[in-house]
Amino acid sequence: MNYGKLPKCDLPVHLEGAAPPNFIRQLANEKKINLTGLFDSKGDYFFKNFKDFLNVYDQACKVLNGPEEFYRLVVAALKSSAQHGVIYTEFFVSPDFCGGGDLVAWREYLAAMEAAASYCEANMAVYCRFILTPIRHLGADRACVIADIAQKTIGGRLTGFGMGGDETFLTPKDFSYAFDMAREAGYRLTNHAGEIVGASSVLDSLKYLKVERIGHGVRAIEDLDVVQRLVEENITLEVNPGSNIFLGIYEDLKSHPIQRLRDLGVQVTVSTDDPPFFKTDMTKEYSNLANVFNWTSKTFFLLNTDAVKAAFCDDKTKEILNSILEREYV
Numbered sequence: 001m002n003y004g005k006l007p008k009c010d011l012p013v014h015l016e017g018a019a020p021p022n023f024i025r026q027l028a029n030e031k032k033i034n035l036t037g038l039f040d041s042k043g044d045y046f047f048k049n050f051k052d053f054l055n056v057y058d059q060a061c062k063v064l065n066g067p068e069e070f071y072r073l074v075v076a077a078l079k080s081s082a083q084h085g086v087i088y089t090e091f092f093v094s095p096d097f098c099g100g101g102d103l104v105a106w107r108e109y110l111a112a113m114e115a116a117a118s119y120c121e122a123n124m125a126v127y128c129r130f131i132l133t134p135i136r137h138l139g140a141d142r143a144c145v146i147a148d149i150a151q152k153t154i155g156g157r158l159t160g161f162g163m164g165g166d167e168t169f170l171t172p173k174d175f176s177y178a179f180d181m182a183r184e185a186g187y188r189l190t191n192h193a194g195e196i197v198g199a200s201s202v203l204d205s206l207k208y209l210k211v212e213r214i215g216h217g218v219r220a221i222e223d224l225d226v227v228q229r230l231v232e233e234n235i236t237l238e239v240n241p242g243s244n245i246f247l248g249i250y251e252d253l254k255s256h257p258i259q260r261l262r263d264l265g266v267q268v269t270v271s272t273d274d275p276p277f278f279k280t281d282m283t284k285e286y287s288n289l290a291n292v293f294n295w296t297s298k299t300f301f302l303l304n305t306d307a308v309k310a311a312f313c314d315d316k317t318k319e320i321l322n323s324i325l326e327r328e329y330v
C-alpha cells in the first residue's frame with residue numbers, strides 16, 4: 001500500500017511545532033539570527049531530552065515574530081502536510097506566541113493565518129481550522145485572559161479552544177472558568193490530558209472542562225471505568241503514537257494502547273503533534289500502524305471518517321472531506 005498517497009486528517013497539530021526545519025533556517029538567514037546548534041548534520045532539529053526539546057522549540061520560535069512570518073508558517077506547514085496526503089488539519093495557535101496576548105496584535109496574526117489557510121485551500125486543496133490555545137503552565141488567570149480574547153475573535157476558521165502545555169501544572173478544575181467562557185462563546189473544546197498524568201486527568205477534563213475531545217488521553221487505558229465513560233460520551237482521543245514513543249511514554253508501538261482503545265470502542269484520531277521535532281509525519285505513522293497492528297485501507301478509511309465526525313469544522317467542509325475519502329479509499 002502507498003501510505004503517502006492515502007488521504008488523511010491530521011488533527012490536531014501545534015502550528016509552531018509543525019515548522020519544517022528548512023523553513024526556520026530560511027527565516028533565520030533572512031533575519032540574520034544565529035541558530036547554530038539547533039540542527040543536526042542532516043538538518044533536522046537536534047535535542048537530547050525533553051528539557052532540551054523545549055529549549056530548541058523556543059529557539060526555533062524566535063524567528064516567528066510577526067503576522068507575515070505566521071502567514072508563511074501556515075503555508076509551509078500545510079505544504080509539508082499535503083505531501084503526506086493530508087486533506088484536513090487543525091492547528092493549535094496561541095495568542096501568547098502571536099503578539100504576546102495583545103488583542104489588537106492577535107487580530108493581525110489571525111487575519112494573516114486565515115489568509116494563508118484560504119490560499120492553501122484554493123491552491124493545494126488542503127483544509128484547516130484553528131484551535132485557540134491557552135498555555136497551561138502560564139496559569140488559570142492567564143487562561144481567562146486568553147478565553148476573553150477567544151470570545152472576541154471567534155469566527156472564520158477559528159472554531160476550537162484547547163489547552164496545551166505542562167500537564168502537571170495545576171488541575172483541570174482550575175481552568176473550568178476559562179473553558180466556560182470559551183463554551184459560551186460557541187467554541188468546540190479539547191484539552192491535553194492523560195499523556196504525562198494518568199487516567200484521572202482525563203476524567204477531570206470531562207468533569208470540569210466538559211470537552212468533547214482529549215489531546216492524547218491514551219493513559220485512560222489505566223482505568224477501564226474512564227475508558228467506558230469515553231465510549232458512552234462519544235469522546236474522541238487525539239492520539240499521537242509517534243510523539244508518545246519519541247518522548248518515552250511507551251517503549252514502542254507494540255506496547256502503545258491505540259489498538260486496545262479502539263477494540264474497547266473508543267474513537268481515536270491519529271495525529272503528529274509536533275512532526276519534525278518528533279521525527280515523524282503522517283506517512284510514517286500510517287505505515288508503522290499497518291506494520292505493527294495490521295491496519296488495512298479499511299481501518300484507515302474508518303479512522304478518517306471518525307476524524308471527520310470529530311473535526312471542529314462545518315458540515316459543508318465535512319461533506320467535501322467525506323467525498324474525498326469515499327473516492328480515494330477503495
Ligand SMILES: [Zn+2]
Nearest residue numbers: 164192215273
Ligand atoms: Zn500536543
